[in-house]
Amino acid sequence: MVNLGKEKRRLKRRLQYIQREAISGVGFAVENILSARCLLPSNYFVWEATRPVANCNYCVNITKPTILRNITRKSFNYYAYSSKPIIVKEAISHWRAIKEFTFYTFKRLYEQTVGSYESLDYGCQFLNFKSDLFTLKDVFNMPKARVENEPGQEPWYVGWGNCHPEILSKVRQYYSIPEFLPEDAEFPETENIFFGYEIGAVMHLDYIPRLMWQGQVKGNKTWSVAPVPECEHVCHKFDYYVEPGDIVLLDTRLWYHATTIPKGQFSLTVQSEYG
Template structure:
C-alpha cells in the first residue's frame, strides 16, 4: 500500500496541480515517509518510478507558486502591496509549515531523506564500471592517494600494519575508560536501542553486553572530538598506515559497537571528508547503494563483509550505506575522516 501511494506521487503526469493540491500531496508524502521504516523500500520505489518524478515534484510546486505571484503582480499591480502581504501570510502560516515540518524560520526544510533525494545531482564517474569493491592487501600511501583517496571509489584494505596495535578492544575496555573519565563523547547515536545516553549504554546489563543466551540485540555509535581524548584513544588504535600525516587533519574519531542482528540503517552522511573505518573485532556486513542519479549508470548496490583486521575506505557523503553485525561475536570498529 505504501509503495503504491509512493509510486503514484513520483509518477504523476498531471500539469494542473494547484497550490492547495500540492499542500495536500506534501502532507501525504511526508506521511508515507514517516510510515516507511526502511529507506531501502523508498529507494526501490524511486528506482521503479518513471523518470524519477520525485525530483521534480517540489520544483513544480514552487514553479506554480512563482507563476501565481507573477500573474498577481501583473494583473493587480495597483494592489500589489496588499497581495504580497497576503501571500507572505499564506506562505508562513499554511504552506511553509507543511513543507518545513513546522519550522517557520526556514522557507523550505525537508526531512533528511528528501533533502538527499532532491540535492543537486553528482557526477557518477566514481561508480561507472564498478562491479565489485576492491580488496587490497597492505595498501601503500602512493596507491591509496592515486587510485582511491579522492576518486569516490570504495576499497577494503587487509593486512595493514596499524591493526597490530588493536588486539585488546572489548566492550569492557570502553566501559572502564568511560568510568575513569579517560574518554569523553561529543555525539552519540543510539540507533534503534532504548539507551538515551552513552553512559546508560555502557552500563547495560552484563549478560547483555557479553551476549549471553537470550540477550536483546543492540548497536550504538559515538564520536570523540577533543584532542586529549583522541590522543588517549590512539594509544589503543592506530591510524591506518596508508594515510599520510598530512591527511590526518580531521580531529574526530568514531566508535561503533553492537551485537549480531543489529546495525545502522540505510543512510547517507553529511560530513566534511571521506572516511575510513577499521574493523577491530567481530564481523560486519556493509551494503552500499549508489545515489539516485546514478541508478541507471552504475550497479545498483554492493555488499561486502568486513572481518576483524579489515579497513574500509568510503565517501559516506555520496554512498548510501547500512551495516549489520554478523557472526557470533560483538562488532567493534573505530573510524575517522581524512583530507
C-alpha cells in the same frame, strides 16, 4: 532558470528512495527514522533534498570493492581520493586495539574520567541506531548478560564521537591513523567508535566534509551500498564484508550504506575522515 517541476520530481524520487531503502533494505520504516532519538539528524531530509545532483561516473560499472593488500603510501596515491569502495586487507593487524579493545576498555575509561559523559553534550554525537539505549551512560550501565549478548537478551549497537581529550589520548595509544593515507591529508581531531551486536547501521548517507575510513577491530561486518537515486539507472547495489584487521574506505557522501553483523558476533570499529 530553475525548472521547479523537474526539481519537485527529483525531490520526490529521492524521498521515495530513502523510504524504500529504509523499509526493504534494513526492515526499517521512515517513521521510525523521524522519531528515533539520536538515530539521524533531524534535518536529514532537508540535507537530502538540497544535496547537489551527483555525477554518476562515480559508480558506473562498480559492482564490488577494490581490494588492496600490502599497500604503501606511494601506491595508495592512485586511490587516495577515489569515490569507489575500497578494502585494504590486514591494514591494522598490528594495532594493539585488535587484541586489547573490549567493551570494558571503554566502560572503565568513561567511568573513571571526570566529565567524560558531558563531552557528548557538546557536539560529540551519540548514535543509538535501532537500540533502546539513548546515552553512553545507558550503554555502560547494561547488565553483563546483555553486554555479552547472552541468549534471550536484546541485541544492541551504538556509536559515538570520542572527543574527550583525556580519553582520546588514552585510546590513541592502541591505534593510529592508517600509514598509507596521504601525508598532507587533513584529519579531524576526533574519531568515532562503533560497537555492538547484529543490528548495525541503517541505510543512509553521511553529511560530512571528507572521505571516510573505518578500521574493523573486532568481528566481521557486511556493508550494503547503493548509489544515490539519480544514478539508479546506471549503477548497482551490492554487498561486501570485512574482517578484523581490514580498513574500509568509502565516500559515504555519495554511496548510501548500511551495515550488519553476523549473529552472535561482537563488532568494534574505529572510524574517522581524511581529505
